[in-house]
Amino acid sequence: MKVKDNSFSLDSTDIKILEILQEDARQTYTTIGKRLGIAHSTVYDRIKRMEKYGVIKKYTTLIDAEKAGAKTITAIMTIITDPKESEHVAEKLCKIPQITEVYTSLSEELQIIAKVTAENQETLHEFIATSVAPLPGVLRIRTSIVTKKFKETQPLIVNDPKKLTPTKNKNKRGEGENKSEK
Known part of the structure; x- marks a missing residue:
C-alpha cells in the first residue's frame, strides 16, 4: 500500500489480503x-x-435466514422518483431496517433499486403501501418477488488497484485527524 498526499493505492498484496x-x-x-x-x-x-x-x-456475518428458521420473502423494488427528490428518497430508504440494499440507477429515467425482506406477501404489500409509497418524490413502484436465490455473496475486489482517499477518524476527544502514512 502506497500512501502519498493524503491518498493511497492498493497493491497486489492488499488485494490478496482482502480476498482472503x-x-x-x-x-x-x-x-x-x-x-x-x-x-x-x-x-x-x-x-x-x-x-x-x-x-x-x-x-x-452472512446469515442464511431460511436455515436460521426465518420464514421471509425477498423482493426487489424499482422505485421511480421525481429527479429532484431521488437522493432524499434513497437516504430515507437506507434508514428502514427491512430494506437491506439501496442503489440508484439510470436507464430511461432515474430509478432507485431496493432489496427488501418481509414476513409474507401481505406484510410486503402493507410495508410498501405505508412506508415507501408515501415518501415525497416517489412516483411509481415496481416490485419483483424473488422466487429462488442462486447466489448471495459480497463482490470481490477488482484486481486493478485504485486511488483511495482516507476517511476522517475521531480521536478520543472527538476531533478529526487525518494523517498521511509513509
Missing part, C-alpha cells in the same frame, strides 16, 4: 501471512491501515 478476508474474515494474521508468504505483522499493519482508510468498513 472475504472468504473468511475470522482467519488469523498468521494464517493469512502463511498463505501469502509474508509476516503476520505485515498482514496486521496492512489490515489496520485499510480499516483506517475505510477500505474495510466492518466485519460481519
